Amino acid sequence: MYRIRFHGRGGQGMKTASRVLGSAFFHEGFEVQDAPRYGAERRGAPMNAYVRADRAPIYERGIILRPDLVIVADDTLVPIPAAGVLQGLDNRSVLLIDSATPEDEWRKRTNIGGPILVLPLPDTVDRSSLAMIGIACAGAAARLIGVISEDALEQAVRDELAPLGEAVVEKNIQAAMAGYAAMSDHAGTVSEGVPAAASGAGSPDWVDVPVEEVRLSGPAIHAGATSVEVRTGLWRTFRPVIHYDRCNHCNWVCSSFCPDNAISVAEDGRPVIDYDHCKGCMICVVQCPPHAIESVLEVEAAAAERRGSA
Amino acid sequence: MTRALITGNAAAAWGGRLARMDYVPAFPITPQTEIIETIAKWTERGDIATRMVMYESEHSMITGAGAAAATGVRVFTATSSQGLLYGMEMLYTVAGWRAPFVLVNVSRGLASPITLEPDHNDIMAARDSGFLQIHCATCQEVVDSVLMAYRLGEDHRVRLPVIVNLDGFYLSFTREAVDLPSADAAAEFLPAFDPQGTEFRAGKPVSQAVAVLGGGTYSYFRYEQHLAAQAALPVYDEVAAEFNDRFGRLHPAIESYRAEDAEMVFVMMGSFATKAKDAVDRLREAGIAAGLLRPRLFRPFPRDAFRSALVGKKGVAVIDQNLSMGMGGVLHSELASALYGAPDAPRALTSFVGGLGGRDIAPAEFYEMAHATLRAAETGETPPPRLMYTHSELREMRKLQAAAHVERHEQDIA
Numbered sequence: 187m188y189r190i191r192f193h194g195r196g197g198q199g200m201k202t203a204s205r206v207l208g209s210a211f212f213h214e215g216f217e218v219q220d221a222p223r224y225g226a227e228r229r230g231a232p233m234n235a236y237v238r239a240d241r242a243p244i245y246e247r248g249i250i251l252r253p254d255l256v257i258v259a260d261d262t263l264v265p266i267p268a269a270g271v272l273q274g275l276d277n278r279s280v281l282l283i284d285s286a287t288p289e290d291e292w293r294k295r296t297n298i299g300g301p302i303l304v305l306p307l308p309d310t311v312d313r314s315s316l317a318m319i320g321i322a323c324a325g326a327a328a329r330l331i332g333v334i335s336e337d338a339l340e341q342a343v344r345d346e347l348a349p350l351g352e353a354v355v356e357k358n359i360q361a362a363m364a365g366y367a368a369m370s371d372h373a374g375t376v377s378e379g380v381p382a383a384a385s386g387a388g389s390p391d392w393v394d395v396p397v398e399e400v401r402l403s404g405p406a407i408h409a410g411a412t413s414v415e416v417r418t419g420l421w422r423t424f425r426p427v428i429h430y431d432r433c434n435h436c437n438w439v440c441s442s443f444c445p446d447n448a449i450s451v452a453e454d455g456r457p458v459i460d461y462d463h464c465k466g467c468m469i470c471v472v473q474c475p476p477h478a479i480e481s482v483l484e485v486e487a488a489a490a491e492r493r494g495s496a
Numbered sequence: 497m498t499r500a501l502i503t504g505n506a507a508a509a510w511g512g513r514l515a516r517m518d519y520v521p522a523f524p525i526t527p528q529t530e531i532i533e534t535i536a537k538w539t540e541r542g543d544i545a546t547r548m549v550m551y552e553s554e555h556s557m558i559t560g561a562g563a564a565a566a567t568g569v570r571v572f573t574a575t576s577s578q579g580l581l582y583g584m585e586m587l588y589t590v591a592g593w594r595a596p597f598v599l600v601n602v603s604r605g606l607a608s609p610i611t612l613e614p615d616h617n618d619i620m621a622a623r624d625s626g627f628l629q630i631h632c633a634t635c636q637e638v639v640d641s642v643l644m645a646y647r648l649g650e651d652h653r654v655r656l657p658v659i660v661n662l663d664g665f666y667l668s669f670t671r672e673a674v675d676l677p678s679a680d681a682a683a684e685f686l687p688a689f690d691p692q693g694t695e696f697r698a699g700k701p702v703s704q705a706v707a708v709l710g711g712g713t714y715s716y717f718r719y720e721q722h723l724a725a726q727a728a729l730p731v732y733d734e735v736a737a738e739f740n741d742r743f744g745r746l747h748p749a750i751e752s753y754r755a756e757d758a759e760m761v762f763v764m765m766g767s768f769a770t771k772a773k774d775a776v777d778r779l780r781e782a783g784i785a786a787g788l789l790r791p792r793l794f795r796p797f798p799r800d801a802f803r804s805a806l807v808g809k810k811g812v813a814v815i816d817q818n819l820s821m822g823m824g825g826v827l828h829s830e831l832a833s834a835l836y837g838a839p840d841a842p843r844a845l846t847s848f849v850g851g852l853g854g855r856d857i858a859p860a861e862f863y864e865m866a867h868a869t870l871r872a873a874e875t876g877e878t879p880p881p882r883l884m885y886t887h888s889e890l891r892e893m894r895k896l897q898a899a900a901h902v903e904r905h906e907q908d909i910a
Binding site: 205208209212217218219220221222223244245246247248249381382383384385387388389390391392393395401402405406407408409412415 | 670890
């Protein structure tokens with residue numbers, strides 16, 4: 187059985203990517219199971235999607251714990267533990283990342299033993315359209331797996347996107363094929379995982395759950411403001427950046443309109459964005475009267491930040 | 497017949513479409529909403545001649561479903577979790593009207609604490625309502641079961657509404673390859689509903705839901721409902737056999753996987769049962785004669801079929817994705833009651849609770865359940881019911897508790 191896990195953010199088209207790959211397998215005569223998993227259904231929030239494909243009926247369900255291939259559309263997700271990108275990778279699982287950072291660097295950072303590939307996309311793929319990355323990833327995955335033809339991939343894109351119109355379908359087929367072509371040197375790198383035997387599976391490490399007083403065992407949160415601990419800033423795909431040379435220091439427009447109270451006003455009257463909790467809704471960008479707040483792609487802003495600190 | 501990759505939710509909607517549903521009262525709730533969205537899209541485009549009405553709650557929605565069914569039209573509706581509970585009063589009420597329709601429930605754990613992920617406590621709460629219950633393990637079963645449910649519920653020997661249950665996420669949002677019967681083949685299997693003169697019209701009024709006092713009248717009507725539910729057992733077998741003849745897919749009241757020659761048998765319901773099949777295969781490779789029995793039909797409960805399938809087995813491990821507070825797993829209790837007094841009953845009937853709120857069940861856990869059950873059969877000592885919960889999960893819980901109770905802990909220390 188092939189077990190493939192897609193990681194991305196809401197809005198990057200990873201659910202569609204997983205479905206395109208699922209459909210492509212289906213056209214090649216495989217049994218298929220595909221499903222997305224997301225907590226908060228919102229643009230920018232980390233999500234994953236999985237595809238299982240086999241010649242025999244598929245009995246496994248749910249999250250893939252031992253993936254043969256992991257595809258990451260957004261490299262800022264790799265260091266986030268809750269995103270679980272590296273979960274279950276072993277020496278034979280392939281990690282494909284869409285990233286400007288080279289493979290060697292990812293090997294050092296992740297310390298994993300299996301093949302790591304960075305997706306080299308030609309300029310013909312429109313990177314400003316987030317969904318194009320997802321569909322290119324699906325094409326790349328199809329080639330890495332090696333049992334999916336271009337015809338099956340094209341038909342799969344048509345299946346999934348036909349309701350959006352022929353122009354969208356053509357653009358997506360182009361991106362999928364660009365991803366497919368980019369992996370031609372690595373065709374068939376991904377192999378099917380074999381099921382682990384029952385003998386030697388080890389103990390499930392069960393615990394007897396103790397009876398506990400209601401003050402501990404009732405589902406109540408007594409500590410205040412625990413939401414501060416939730417770094418919703420991780421959800422951003424775009425980042426608002428204030429250009430203080432154009433800022434009027436009006437003191438209120440951006441900070442009042444921010445639905446997450448993520449913009450505060452400093453003592454000197456400058457608005458300051460709390461990037462740990464700014465979800466990147468861009469309402470401040472729209473509201474600012476002198477247009478002093480710019481919208482920057484999060485991956486680019488993060489890369490610029492790393493260059494600055496290096 | 498078309499073979500397509502569709503979600504469990506889409507399969508449910510297709511079941512209603514192939515059954516030529518006349519009326520769909522609807523109310524959205526995660527993870528069911530995709531079902532009514534799909535039907536809404538079809539009605540909007542004119543693909544189907546179905547009247548769809550958005551209600552203001554599940555309570556009214558189920559009332560509307562029962563009332564429409566009582567006029568003799570074919571009704572389809574769907575809900576989940578809190579929605580099923582919000583409509584609970586009417587669930588019991590409309591079942592008593594003996595007006596058949598199909599309600600799809602997409603299982604989701606109940607509050608409190610609230611969750612979106614699946615377990616079976618919602619559907620167990622409807623256990624005694626008078627609705628029959630069919631539980632699905634695959635997307636294919638969802639579409640097939642909706643068609644079978646109409647045949648079953650509309651049969652003049654039964655005449656009860658039916659719930660078709662599928663697990664949230666693991667089926668509702670999961671795509672699998674599904675053979676969709678052609679409209680003609682579905683129509684041949686499921687002809688138009690014939691209410692045999694019991695339907696009401698504006699010009700032919702009927703008093704439904706009459707009040708009775710004194711107990712004797714009440715007992716009669718309630719017991720008739722129970723007898724009708726029991727009569728559904730042989731009718732189900734007929735329906736399943738005919739479905740198999742026409743479509744080549746057999747969906748028996750209890751699915752049996754390598755259970756005939758098994759020494760130990762898992763018993764569980766819903767989509768996680770396919771994981772048990774995997775475990776059975778692996779255990780067989782390791783030399784342990786394991787098998788699986790999965791009740792598709794939960795109401796009526798196929799008691800005799802369970803008895804005959806389980807006599808002579810060494811041990812039975814019942815896995816419940818539900819929890820009756822103060823008692824334990826519901827399926828375990830029902831199976832114990834079914835097996836009590838059976839000659840040559842299994843020596844061990846172990847109880848495991850797992851998969852609550854969508855919690856996974858790992859392969860190693862299935863293996864341990866098999867070993868523990870065989871050990872119990874060997875020693876004659878059955879271990880206490882076990883919640884599948886690991887040390888690592890408890891450590892994670894401790895971290896959350898530390899965050900939730902930080903101030904209180906500080907006070908304790910002071």
